[in-house]
Amino acid sequence: MSAAGDRLQDTARQTALALPGVSHGYPFTPALDVYKVAGKVFLIVTDDPDEQIITVKCEPEHARAQIRGYASITPGRYLDKRHWISLGPGPGVTRRLVTDAVENSYDLVIERLPRRDRPSAR
Numbered sequence: 001m002s003a004a005g006d007r008l009q010d011t012a013r014q015t016a017l018a019l020p021g022v023s024h025g026y027p028f029t030p031a032l033d034v035y036k037v038a039g040k041v042f043l044i045v046t047d048d049p050d051e052q053i054i055t056v057k058c059e060p061e062h063a064r065a066q067i068r069g070y071a072s073i074t075p076g077r078y079l080d081k082r083h084w085i086s087l088g089p090g091p092g093v094t095r096r097l098v099t100d101a102v103e104n105s106y107d108l109v110i111e112r113l114p115r116r117d118r119p120s121a122r
Helices: 003-017 060-069 095-111
Strands: 022-025 032-037 040-046 054-057 073-075 084-087
Touching: 003 022, 003 032, 003 040, 003 054, 003 095, 032 095, 040 095, 054 095, 060 073, 060 084, 084 095
Parallel strands: none
Antiparallel strands: 022 032, 032 040, 040 054, 054 084, 073 084
8 A cells, every 4th residue: 555545544534533423434345434424424435455545525616626636536436426526645635635625525514414413513
């Protein structure tokens, strides 16, 4: 496994676990670490040494811009290609970019929840 991929995945995991109300597990397959808030998926970390990616929810316009701007950001693997993007290690994919992507994905899910189901503010 490349160090860049390890860092990308570790950063995503640490960021997600620091957010309120987050749970995670392997509901689909042992190779997909799925992070949820109020039962809704906002992050998938692929536990495959040959494919070190994370997949996050993203507004369609922002997703298109990210895909155009970074060679290692692609339409979301496993999910709706319009509303999800996958990030892999590569030029320009920084710790800050990964952190922002995870936090933005979480926020998108929270915004669509009824107020009673939202975790405490972060």
